[in-house]
Amino acid sequence: MTDKVLAFCEHHQLFTTTDKIVVAVSGGIDSVVLCDMLSKLKMDFGIAHCHFGLRAEEADADELFVKKLAKKYNVPFYSEHFNTKEYAEQEQLSIQMAARLLRYTWFEKIRQQYGYQYIATAHHQNDAAETILLNLTKGTGIAGLHGIPAKNNKIIRPLLCLTKDDIYDYVTSHQLIWREDSSNESTKYQRNLIRQEVIPVLKQINPNLENTLSQTVEKIKGAEAIFQKYIQEVKTASVTEKPEATYIDITALNGVTALPVVLFEILKAYNYNYEVVQNIVESFTAISGKTFESPTHILVKDREQLVITGKNLGAFGSYEIAEETTIFEAEELMLGLARKEATGYKIPRSRKIAALDAELLQFPLKVRTWKEGDWFVPLGMNGKKKISDFLIDEKIPANLKPKIKVITSDKSIVWIIGYRPDNRFKVTDKTNTVLEIEIKK
Structure with missing residues (x-):
């Protein structure tokens, strides 16, 4: 069976014989088998155990068992205690999701700190089958039918070629001992409900369910590759960011x-x-x-x-621009300001630049988001126009309107940034100095 796992690892290129691996070990049958196999393969590995503070003395006993397991294989042992309930409440997560986030964050920390190439978990075919059925029941896209990948960045799962029955056969033949987690019996957890009440019924129809689903996953991955290529073609033709x-x-x-x-x-x-x-x-x-x-x-x-x-595009504050400012920067907006002689000045034809008569401006100028009731005199016109009407004429989509910002001088709008200056502040033949304001980003 070890040869089967090794062949699986080589096929999926999970690791090389020189890689260091930190193994997530709960003390349960699956992780105990994984440790024993890695030991027989003479891999360089360490053991990491999470204490989630959920099962009192039982969890303490698990930690002690895993510590002894590390001693048995003469490998490094790492352990961490978490206040999972408090974290779940703080982040508004389920206990299971909170525990998952805590353990994988910590595993990655251990991996980096101690120079391991990969984090190994003991998921097997039954776990993959449960994941597929759970995702299918809740609703999913094609990616949700993958089950559990053999390799996901730095996380590897060497036992995905084995069923739970294979794992029981292994511990029997090698006379291994393990710890049972009492929470695995509780059907209040969705995965346990699938495992204990749904899969047994399905196996009455197909006794080889796990292997069948594993083969189906391979077919789905192939179909998805074709599908994703088509998706990318559609995105290239239709999406502009x-x-x-x-x-x-x-x-x-x-x-x-x-x-x-x-x-x-x-x-x-x-x-x-x-x-x-x-x-x-x-x-x-x-x-x-x-x-x-x-x-x-x-x-x-x-x-x-x-x-x-x-969402919350309109969440932009109100800022002042002092008279001596050359670069103004606030949140995602950057403006460049330059004073230029009016003689020989040519007004740029760009919405990113506003050319204003500097002597008509009162500093500090202010930058803010436009609001209902705002009006200005569009360049080239003599009458007032509400900004709301101007944005309609400009065909600005409704969800981009809150992003529009203006520059004001003594409460008068001088420029709808990126769109139109106010006619009252335009450069004329009487202008001596031009204030040029340019959008830098």
Whole structure:
């Protein structure tokens, strides 16, 4: 069986014989088998054990057992105690998720601190089957049907070629002892419920369920490679990422096969679920302005494009620009200011630059986000115009409007930054000095 594991590791290039590996060991049967196999393979490894403070004396006994196991194999032993309940409450996580985050963060710390190349966990085929069924039950994309990868960056899983029955056979033939975790019997945990009540029923239909699912995963990975290549082609043709927003060209999506599925793969990075993506696709034939929110982003269907921005774009303070300032920087905005002689001056034709009559300005100038009721006199016009109306005329998507900032002089708007200066402050033949303000970023 050790040869089978070694062949699996070589096939998936999990490690080389010269690599150092830190093994996550709970004291349970799976991690005990992994340690014994690595020892027989003469690998250089250490043992890391987490005490989550959840099972009192039982957890203390687990820690002592794992410490003795490290002594048996004459390898380094690392242990850490966590207040898992407190962390879960603080981060508003389930106990299981909190424990997962704590242990993997700590494992990585140990890996780096002591020069290990990889972190090995003892997941096997049954664990992978449970993961697939759990993801399928909750709803998932194609990536959720992978189960558990054999290698994920610095985390390796050498036992994924074995079933739980294989592991029991191994401990029997090698007369190994291990610790049983009483929490594994509780069906209040979803994974345990799948393990104890769902999989036994499925195995009545297919006794070879774990191997079958393992083979299915390989087929899914192949299908996903084709699928992801297609997704990338669609993204290249339709998605444009800019500092202020991400734009998706709706016309470029015409003819895309299984459009809701493809768009879901693109939008899941912005935390949109599949049901919302279906609604977004339906909006393609509706009028502009339809808004869709995820926990982190806002998407607006704006004419023939989707515009995606992060939330809280309007959270920009109010800042002053002193008369002697040459570089102004606040949050994500940087402006360059330069005074120039008006004689021979040529006004730049760029929305990134405002040319203003310096003598008409009252310092300090102020930079802030525009607000309802703001008005200005657009360059080239003599009458007032509300900024809200100007933004409509400029076809600014609804979710980008909160990002628009203005510069004011004594409460009068002199420039809608990046769009239009105010006619009252324009450079004329009477101007002596020009204040040129340029967007640097």
